[in-house]
Amino acid sequence: MRRALAALALVGATLLSLPGSADAQMVEVFKRTSESLLKIEAGNNAASGFIWSDSAHAVTSLHVVDGQQRIVAHYVGSDGKIIASTNAMVEKVLKDSDLVLLRLQAPQNRKPLVLNLATPALKQSFDALGFPLNIAGYSSTEVKVRFGGNQLSTILPPKVLRELVDYPSTSIEIINLEGNLVPGLSGAPIVDAEGRVIGIVDGGLENGAIGISWGIPASHLQQLAQSNVSKLPGATRNAALFAADLQADVAPTQSLGSFGLTKLRSRTYQQLAATADDQLGLAQLTQFFQMFNPNAFRYDIYQDLVSGATVAVPEGAQITQQGNFIVVRSGDPRMSMKIQLKSVSGPNEAIAQARVFEQQLLEPGNGVAVLPDPAWTYVQAMQRFGITTIRKAWNRAVVRNGMLQPEKYYFETLATNGKSQLGVAAVNNDSSYATNQMEAACMQGLADGRCAALVRSRETWARMVLGVQFSSFPMQQF
Numbered sequence: 001m002r003r004a005l006a007a008l009a010l011v012g013a014t015l016l017s018l019p020g021s022a023d024a025q026m027v028e029v030f031k032r033t034s035e036s037l038l039k040i041e042a043g044n045n046a047a048s049g050f051i052w053s054d055s056a057h058a059v060t061s062l063h064v065v066d067g068q069q070r071i072v073a074h075y076v077g078s079d080g081k082i083i084a085s086t087n088a089m090v091e092k093v094l095k096d097s098d099l100v101l102l103r104l105q106a107p108q109n110r111k112p113l114v115l116n117l118a119t120p121a122l123k124q125s126f127d128a129l130g131f132p133l134n135i136a137g138y139s140s141t142e143v144k145v146r147f148g149g150n151q152l153s154t155i156l157p158p159k160v161l162r163e164l165v166d167y168p169s170t171s172i173e174i175i176n177l178e179g180n181l182v183p184g185l186s187g188a189p190i191v192d193a194e195g196r197v198i199g200i201v202d203g204g205l206e207n208g209a210i211g212i213s214w215g216i217p218a219s220h221l222q223q224l225a226q227s228n229v230s231k232l233p234g235a236t237r238n239a240a241l242f243a244a245d246l247q248a249d250v251a252p253t254q255s256l257g258s259f260g261l262t263k264l265r266s267r268t269y270q271q272l273a274a275t276a277d278d279q280l281g282l283a284q285l286t287q288f289f290q291m292f293n294p295n296a297f298r299y300d301i302y303q304d305l306v307s308g309a310t311v312a313v314p315e316g317a318q319i320t321q322q323g324n325f326i327v328v329r330s331g332d333p334r335m336s337m338k339i340q341l342k343s344v345s346g347p348n349e350a351i352a353q354a355r356v357f358e359q360q361l362l363e364p365g366n367g368v369a370v371l372p373d374p375a376w377t378y379v380q381a382m383q384r385f386g387i388t389t390i391r392k393a394w395n396r397a398v399v400r401n402g403m404l405q406p407e408k409y410y411f412e413t414l415a416t417n418g419k420s421q422l423g424v425a426a427v428n429n430d431s432s433y434a435t436n437q438m439e440a441a442c443m444q445g446l447a448d449g450r451c452a453a454l455v456r457s458r459e460t461w462a463r464m465v466l467g468v469q470f471s472s473f474p475m476q477q478f
Contacts (some may be wrong), residue, residue, distance in 0.1 A: 026193065030129065030140055031078070033195040036113050037138050039076055039131045040088075040102075040187060042068035048130030048138075048188035048201070049073065049102070052221065056107040058088065059221065060187030061202055062098045062167060063241040065090060066232050075108050080137030084108055094224040095233055096169035097216050098202050098241065101224055113189055115218040116196035120145045120175065128181060128201050128215075130188025132305070133262065141305075143179030143190060143213070150174060152214070166235035168202060174214045175199045180308040180474065181213040182264055186241065190215050197221075203241035254302075254319050254326055259309070259341045259420075261302040261326060266315055269297040272470050277384060281391065282469055285376075289462035291443065297463050299470065307420035309341050312470035314463040324360050328464070334430050335460045337467065340423040347388070350416035357423035361410065367399040376411060387473050389415040395431070406431050411465045417473040424471040426464035 036051040038058050042065040049060035058073055065071050071088040084106075092101040120126065127140045149155045152170040161170055168174075175190070181201055190199040199215035253260040276282045286294050298315040313319065317330045317337075328337035340357045344350045362370045376393035383389075396408040412425035439458055442451035 029191070029193065029195045030127070033113065033129055033189070033191055034078070034138050036110050037076065037129055037131075037189075039074040039082075039138075040064055040071065041074070042071045046131065046134040047184055047186040050129075050187075050189045050197070051110045051112045052197075053101070053112055053225065055110050055112065056104050057091070057112070058102045058104060059189075059200065059224070060100060060102065061200070061241070062093060062095065062100045062232075063203070063235075064186050065100055065102075067234050071102065073102065073104055075110070076131075076137060078137065080135075090232055091230060092224055092227045093229040093232065094220065094227050095167045095229065096172050097220040097223065098168040099200065099216060099220060099224045100232075101227075113191075113195070113197050115221060116192050116194075116198045117219050118198075120198055122147055123178075126190050126192055126198055128179070128185055128188045128190050130185045130201065132182045132184045133264070134184050141179060141181060141185065143177045143181065143215075146176040146178040148176050150176060155214070166233060168216070172220075173217055174202070175217055177213045177215055178474075179213060180303065180305055182303070182305065254321060259304045259307065261304055261311060261319065261339070264301050264303050266298060266300050267312075269294050269299070269466065272299060272312060276470060277387075277389065277472055278382060278391070278469070281378075282466075285466060285469055289466070292459045292462045294462065294466060297466065299463075299467055304341060304420075307341065307343075307422075308417065308474040309415075309420055309422040310471060310473065311339055311422075311424055312467040313337060314460070314467060330460050330463070332457050332460045334428065334457050335464055336427045336429065337464050338423075338425050338427060342421045344416065344419065344421045346418060347416070350388070350418070350421045353421040354414045354416075354423060357414070357421075358412075361412070361423070361425055361427075362394060362396055369397045369399075369404055371395050371397070373409075387415060387417055389413065389472055391469065406433055406436070411468055413468050413471050415472045420473070422471065422473065424468050426461065426468045428461055 038049040040047045040049045040060045045064050047060060047064040049058045052059045072085055073088045074085045075083045077083050086104045086106040088102040088104050090100050091103045122145050124145050126143050128143055129138060129140050131138055150173055152174055153161065155176055164170055185201045186203065188201040189197045190201060192198055197218045199217050202214055202216050253262045273282055299312040300315050301310060301312055303310045313328045314330050317328050319326055319328045324340060326339040338361060342353045344353055364370050373393035373395055378390045381388050381390040391413050394410040395406060397404040398407050409428040409431035410425050415422045438450065439454045442448065442454045
């Protein structure tokens with residue numbers, strides 16, 4: 001039920017108690033703690049913060065306010081409405097830990113949160129309380145302590161480490177987090193079952209389309225209180241540190257059963273490719289589609305905030321629910337993407353759900369032949385950091401005039417984290433022999449009035465296939 005509470009709307013909702021249950025206790029803790037939360041706005045950044053030390057002081061992440069002339073802290077009620085707002089001034093900076101202490105110019109009478117300085121145990125559950133995606137009200141997100149290093153220098157690849165030239169320090173102690181933290185939670189308190197702060201949400205590595213997150217231990221607040229630095233460093237914003245962008249176009253969540261896909265951000269192919277989970281497969285696809293210059297492609301990143309399942313779709317594509325799938329379209333009736341997400345209890349059920357996805361996707365039957373394309377199909381599943389992934393390609397042919405005729409072509413990703421099963425596929429709805437031959441001739445320079453549309457369609461296919469390649473789950477350890 002902690003998982004249910006992590007997705008509990010606390011956002012614009014009335015908090016109901018459940019007498020005699022552990023859930024009731026957690027709701028009361030969240031309710032009490034939320035009174036000390038603040039929504040922080042600075043320039044185009046929106047993030048989270050909390051009252052600490054006394055009612056006139058608040059903590060948030062340095063990267064939220066760095067370089068901004070005006071900082072505003074909002075007190076937000078349980079209905080998501082702003083109760084009061086106040087300007088805030090930077091009083092202390094702890095650059096290495098990406099922390100600032102703010103003085104509130106017109107503070108409300110709110111209790112400061114208290115600290116829990118004990119070292120959190122591996123896989124111990126906590127909750128980050130704040131304002132993900134610049135939502136109107138606050139919400140909770142469950143996180144666990146991840147197995148792995150406790151310094152950024154040991155959990156981030158060299159390319160990302162080179163980008164962290166200003167802060168936070170890559171050698172300080174951090175809390176390696178497993179959980180679906182999203183932009184807007186920078187500066188949010190990570191609290192235990194009693195509402196005590198064990199850490200502060202800092203940022204996340206965008207591993208391909210996926211986010212890997214960490215927090216700053218609560219003990220760093222003691223160092224912040226002793227800091228003699230009050231000047232902001234004025235560093236260049238780093239994308240690995242995720243305050244929400246107030247100007248970002250966050251699309252409405254698309255629901256499918258108990259799951260929903262929420263747009264988090266837009267990224268270039270190059271940004272996603274740098275840390276994709278299968279570099280060899282990606283390189284082969286990129287080479288195959290090189291005539292379209294994939295480096296110029298852009299993608300919208302959607303995530304289910306409960307399971308962490310993440311999908312990359314061509315920028316600006318429309319997604320809607322249709323039957324058993326969420327369907328992605330980019331204005332070309334020939335090309336589409338289909339997405340399905342299911343809860344599972346373990347590997348065996350994940351395999352069963354993957355088969356269901358393929359049955360519904362490929363629609364086998366009498367007079368139909370569905371054959372794998374070995375050129376783009378894994379020999380065996382890839383297992384990496386708690387995620388099992390397999391990618392396949394399929395030819396679907398139908399019998400016409402006594403002969404099998406190619407009809408559709410599919411490229412799919414199947415991934416599971418042991419709790420959820422994700423299926424994502426790009427679908428070429430017209431892979432007939434005649435269309436393929438005409439398309440090939442157009443790609444070789446045929447002068448024909450039909451070629452412009454066919455080449456555009458082929459480029460849409462390239463974008464969708466690479467989006468499927470980027471889709472997966474957050475790794476459970478790094």
